[in-house]
Amino acid sequence: MADVQAPGDQPLQLTPKEEMETTLIQSLIASYFGITRQTIQDLVPKAIMHLLASPCNLASCKMTDPPGQLLEGRDTATARHEPVQAGPVCRAAVRG
Numbered sequence: 001m002a003d004v005q006a007p008g009d010q011p012l013q014l015t016p017k018e019e020m021e022t023t024l025i026q027s028l029i030a031s032y033f034g035i036t037r038q039t040i041q042d043l044v045p046k047a048i049m050h051l052l053a054s055p056c057n058l059a060s061c062k063m064t065d066p067p068g069q070l071l072e073g074r075d076t077a078t079a080r081h082e083p084v085q086a087g088p089v090c091r092a093a094v095r096g
Contacts, residue, residue: 014022
């Protein structure tokens with residue numbers, strides 16, 4: 001059994017159950033601090049990137065058209081949209 005020194009008192013004797021509970025609590029606290037440390041290590045770079053990107057005001061920095069669409073012709077755009085528009089018609093035909 002472990003001895004615990006109480007302030008101004010004689011050493012206290014812990015029962016095996018109390019020792020097990022103390023060890024369990026120490027293990028849980030160590031685990032909690034480990035998880036907290038890992039979470040902070042993961043969040044700090046994300047927070048830094050957020051603060052660096054905030055002045056840019058992401059909505060104003062976002063392009064309105066993807067770069068590939070800027071160079072494609074009208075025929076390419078029409079050919080790309082035809083299968084998308086035909087999808088609901090085909091599904092309705094299959095359902096009967």
